[in-house]
Amino acid sequence: MEIKVLGIGCPKCKRLEQIAREAASEAGVEATFTKVTQIKDIMAYPITGTPALVIGERVVSSGRIPQKQEVITWLTEAMTVS
């Protein structure tokens, strides 16, 4: 599964990536992480604020840092869909 972290490299984005990685390993999900840092690429997604988290090309959160538990839920949801 592909997980993307959108953000221009601010502390919040790093924290989000960290949380997402922890969530993935806790949920036992095999995931590849991509960091999207170019404004142009970020704006391709329907968001107005970074950091944003994209799981399997679906934006699950933007403009805030979600809790680890939330990310785990999204990951398991995405697993059952695919």
Place this chain on the structure above:
Amino acid sequence: MSTLTYVIQLVQGGLGNLAAYLAAHVLLCLLPAFFIAGALSALIPREAVTRYLGRDAPKLISYPAAALGGFVLAVCSCTIMPLFAGIYKKGAGLGPAITFLFVGPAINILALTYTGVAIGMDIALARIILSVLFGIGIGLIMALTFSRDDASHAEETTGAFAGTASVSTGTKVFLLLLIALLIAGTLQVSVLTNDYARVMLPVAGFDRLQEALDQLVPFDPSQGEEGVSVQGAILIGLLAVIGISAWFGLNRVDEGYNRWTAISLSLIALTLFIASLRVTPSATALELRLTGKSLAVAAAMLGLLYVAVKYLDDYQTQEWLWESWRFVKQIFPLLIVGVFAVGVIRGWINPLWIQTLAGSNTVLANLVGVAFGVFMYFPTLVEVPIAKMFLSLGMHRGPLLAYLISDPELSLQSILITSSIIGRTKAWVYVAWVAVFSTLAGWLYGAWVDGMSVWMTAALLLAGFGGLLTILRWVSKRQRASASAETAESKRAEAV
């Protein structure tokens, strides 16, 4: 004078500046300001503002929303650029996006309170009013200048601006209390500065400590320098301890509280309380006087605790603390280095240079202020001690405001990012307008300082604006008319 004593003198100047800043200004204004910035960033959902910035929002709403939205959303550079790009490409368009970009850094809560306390509330107020007005002005001008591009760019609409999130009452009360804390700590009115009770701590030796401090950090009141008081020394010590405990207590607070969190929060509360007391050392005792400020600060902090426990859920409080601490980590170290450097450099600058260049409120002096702001890049907030240095060296308040407005707006880096989003032509036109408007802002404010009446200032402001907008309207109408004539022409040609 030997080189060594010269170096020692410079370092002493730096340390003195640093200590004076930490002790006198930082605490009661900057600590609450950092917590407000954290709360704005963590507790206010973006949609609460962005829903007024969608493609279909009428101008009367989108421009003011873009200007005031900067206050809420622009605390963090993570937000400014993506949101700017979003408003431009998917939302209300170039005009409001530019307004947002211009006003955001100028009414940043940290910069505003710091300017207000360190330099003067008048200049902070001027900074708010003029940058909101001029931000809207520049936005309108840009939108009119590039009206053709703006109409033709991406027609796609997305749901990005359709959110309907709102801010809960608990959060609102929490924010208001934080602002009350800030105001209680910084406002100089008699209700707050009067003494209401007195406690004598029977510990001897504080007078000698004060003498030692005066020797360590010599100061010259005639130059606008301040020494370090016993109270200041205690506060600096407390700040250091807070730094250490917060490192353990707040770094990962979004994963849950620990013992250090409680320790650092209590220390912060204690520090704010001590900073609000009036402390006088004497030979036999330390006299503590409870001021109106102390009561108000204590009341606001108790209120915050109550609201946080009762109305905010755990994760909200945790995020608030995490964000606030993140701002401190990001900004404070640079600020300390900056303030120290300013103290050192001050010794080198001949006041005469400043007075010749920008000692009076001329257009040229204001331009100098703007140019300095554009070409020098200082980290967030460092522009304030630098401005204060210029002020004490004899800079006029007008050019000073011009510098303060232009410095956070324009740096080479921000110009490059901006041009990658809206294109090079638009970006440089924007830069030119910012330079013009900052100069104008400084000059108007300077004229007011020099005694021009408020009404005259306002009238000049409105007349200038009205004139400019009318001209631009006329130009863009003509452009549009000729454009539609062209298309009609080409259609006719095709038909034939």
